[in-house]
Amino acid sequence: MGMADIAEVLWNDFLKHNPANPAWPDRDRFVLSNGHGSMLIYSLLHLSGYDLPIEELKNFRQLHSRTPGHPEYGYTPGIETTTGPLGQGLANAVGMAIAEKTLAAQFNRPGHTVVDHHTYVFLGDGCLMEGVSHESCSLAGTLGLGKLIAFYDDNGISIDGEVEGWFTDDTPGRFRAYGWQVLEAVDGHEPAAVRAAIEEARGDTTRPTLICCRTVIGQGAPNKAGSESCHGAPLGADEVAATREALGWTHPAFEVPADVYDGWDARAAGAEREAAWDSTMAAYAQAHPGLAAELSRRLACELPESFGERADAYIAECQAAGASVATRKASQQSLNAYGALLPEFLGGSADLAGSNLTLWDGSKPVTAEDAAGNYLYYGVREFAMTAIANGIALHGGFIPYTATFLIFMEYARNAVRMAALMGQPQILVYTHDSIGLGEDGPTHQPVEQLTALRATPGLNTWRPCDTVETAVAWRAALERRDGPSALVFSRQGLPHQARDERQVAAIARGGYVLRDAGSEGAPEAVIIATGSEVALAMAAAERLEEQGRTVRVVSLPCAEVFEQQDAAYREAVLPSDLLARVAVEAGHRDWWYKYVGLDGRIVAMDSFGESAPAAALFEEFGFTVDNVVAAVDEVLQAL
Secondary structure, three states, rough: OOOOOHHHHHHHOOOOOOOOOOOOOOOOEEEEOOOOHHHHHHHHHHEEEEEEEOHHHHHOOOOOOOOOOOOOOOOOOOOOOOOOOOOOOHHHHHHHHHHHHHHHHOOOOOOEEEOOOOOEEEEEHHHHHHHHHHHHHHHHOOOOOOOOOEEEEEOOHHHHHEHOOOOOOOHHHHHHOOOOEEEEEEOOOOOHHHHHHHHHHHHHOOOOEEEEOOOOOOOHHHHHHHOHOOOOOOHHHHHHHHHHHHHHHOOOOOOHHHHHHHHHHHHHHHHHHHHHHHHHHHHHHHHHHHHHHHHHHHHOOOOOHHHHHHHHHHHHHHHHHOOOOHHHHHHHHHHHHHHOOOOOOEEOOOOOHHHHOOOOOOOOOOOOOOOOOOOOEOOOOHHHHHHHHHHHHHHHOOOEEEEEEEHHHHHHHHHHHHHHHOOOOOEEEOOOOOHHOOOOOOOOOOHHHHHHHHHHOEEEOOOOOOOHHHHHHHHHHOOOOOOOEEEEOOOOOOOOOOOHHHHHHHHHHHEEEOOOHHHHOOOEEEEEEOOOOOOOOHHOOOOOHOOOOOOOEEEOOHHHHHHHHOHHHHHHHOOOHHHHHHHHEEEEEHHHHHHHHHOEEEEEEEOOOEEEOOOHHHOOOOOOOOHHHHHHHHHHHHO
């Protein structure tokens, strides 16, 4: 109710959209970052002609309705992103604005402007209190995102009451310091003032704009407006009746007069706008057929036709070369191989490009002055980086990848979760994946982070053991369209593993037999490992074979993909009657019980690490051939 007056002006006088085609590529993006106000956007979508009938508004917050408590991407046509965790919608909007600016710089040509739209975002005090707002808005100013316009709902209220007891920032000063245009003291309930502010904001194409709108929460409710009591609780029957009387609204509940519908209906205007854009695209295709075909391919989220064949060739080349390098270096080699094929790459790192090795030979930075690049220097902003990349993925036209140390995934954790919740195909690159990073010590050594990633529904977590598994992991992430992938890489060098063609092909199935028991019959035991511990498992299996044991080694680079395989394949790799199981991974042990059971053994971490060279740490924490051999012997004896 407090932002309804602003929304009416924006949606009726400025917003470029087509309710009949919510996926029209050149539409303006509208993000409700303060997602607890979800009924506002549902009302706007319904009134302007989206496929959201009044029955769905009556079903607000009910099971399987298209009007959940917070706006959710994929549930409701016209919802651009899932919002609710405050501040992240704003960061998503920054990503959308980056995508628009970069796509325009890459494809627009003199006389042919085919990418030209704005990103509008509503936000409140809560969004601005969240640290992610500082991270993302600072970067937005640096990049000169002139088509990003934010409306600050300055009502002075949050759930706990009047914010002056805990939020006294000079918000306009803060945003000016970021390099934004700031329009202060706009009366959010005066349409002419809102309209003038939007026109001024659109007139500055070099800076993002913050429009500071003074509003009253619950505007129109005579007894509760201006109070936290109408933040998240229903007004109640008596206050609803009083509000109707105060507004002079005499129609029954959920009845919208025909003239109101007619005034809001944006379908005809939207169809005209999209038809005009289609004509622009047709002229563009005539003048620049190659660019037009490339833009259409990217907007359709399709990889180049030759990608699969060339990826196969690269993976085979890696196996033949047999290089032993750190998997973070193997990742950079994969970026060089695949990046040359994929102009839609839009990568970046949180101030760790030289450590994450995310720069490749074709990397070009995106700047305020030249946005036609393909690499973003995010600075030390892990949370904003990941949330911004979600916005880039949601916008379309790019494959975003982001990078930091695995331990600092924790700073970005909720944005990782949101990528999975929305099924967005961003690629999360995490290096320095274990105690193997060495001297930086336990503050930088991840232990429980792999478990957190693997416990996230819809996220595929790859931890490859060498250049070949790394190349396969990158390919799988690039080809995935229904969710994010985490690619987890080592700091230290890892040895190449010998494989035949069948084994190379099996990597893509998430888990496979890397070494079997040979001609002695069925294996007595199996060692399951990932990443840097695969080499350890192989060495232990060799020692056990010398002792007369028959041991299988299973490399499990991606358990989520392995678990999607048919039952026959999973049984062939990990037979249910093969009870002597040992898992080896330099991460937390608890996740591995699902594969070894309570009778198996797990060589893993159950404490934080220490500061020392990697070799000393692996020995200190039991990642040795002797310890793995002992674990196999112990489990066999117990059976």
